[in-house]
Amino acid sequence: MVDAAFGHPRLAAVYDPLDPDRGDLDAYLAMAEEFGARSVLDIGCGTGVFALLLAERGITVTGIDPARASVDVARGKPGAERVRWLDGDAGDLPPMRTDLVTMTGNVAQAITGPQAWRTTLRGAYEALRPGGRLVFETRDPARRVWEEWAQWTRETTYRMTDIPGVGHVETWAELTDVSLPLVSFRGTHVFAADGDVLTSQSTLRFRERTEIEQDLHEHGFVVEDVRDAPDRPGSEFVFVARRDTAEPVPPGIL
Structure with missing residues (x-):
């Protein structure tokens, strides 16, 4: 997917x-x-x-x-x-x-x-x-980067970006699951122009x-x-x- x-x-x-x-x-x-x-x-x-x-x-x-x-x-x-x-x-x-x-x-x-x-x-x-x-x-x-990602919250990863032709976009990321070798996190995007909220779910495999x-x-x-x-x-x-x-x-x- x-x-x-x-x-x-x-x-x-x-x-x-x-x-x-x-x-x-x-x-x-x-x-x-x-x-x-x-x-x-x-x-x-x-x-x-x-x-x-x-x-x-x-x-x-x-x-x-x-x-x-x-x-x-x-x-x-x-x-x-x-x-x-x-x-x-x-x-x-x-x-x-x-x-x-x-x-x-x-x-x-x-x-x-x-x-x-x-x-x-x-x-x-x-x-x-x-x-x-x-x-x-x-x-x-071996670096166990997901332990650092565990600190991801809206407060720690929040950004507001002004994109020409789009307007302000708010973004943040959150770790959602660690089931090794798979690690998943969610990204949230809020478009100020119309209030649209879109999320993406990402999973990485650590080999x-x-x-x-x-x-x-x-x-x-x-x-x-x-x-x-x-x-x-x-x-x-x-x-x-x-x-x-x-x-x-x-x-x-x-």
Whole structure:
């Protein structure tokens, strides 16, 4: 099920102005340059911020996301014609051979179901050329960040943002459930223009490093590196996995 923060048209339209600092994408841009990527598939592209940054650099980009409202926002941005936008998940990809596949931000953790995760890894593998790389980040469960999130209340997370053409939007977040490895939280948005109140329920899956390494291996990847996230040092794993030339062993056989 698509999170309303990305799937509801009114919330998708204000996502970028409510979260304008995307300095976390700098590391991904640097890796695209490091690996000499001339083509990139961005899984979970959302409103297209990263895809458009890549396209500005002359890279051929495909962005895919199951949240149609977010992709519609991306399609309406300047330069959007330079990106191929797709509605769906990694199981809906057309044939391609790309240099790099990315999942930025919370994308990997937002894929909570085991089957959906396997579909994503298989789709990424099939989209890559032999020797191409998959790069994504995920929080380290050992840091137990949900204990910090337990302090989230309306009072501690409240913000009022004035968005041009929209007006004032009040927002806050609250942790709603910790049933490891799943952690859920709710976001509330109040639009001052008409008093409309919209909520979004988000769930993230916290996977152990060894679990992810095993999943990648089973789907034909070689883990080249596990890096630190520059924007959250000591709190996240950034996986760099290369598509092997041999066919992967189907999950469950090993």
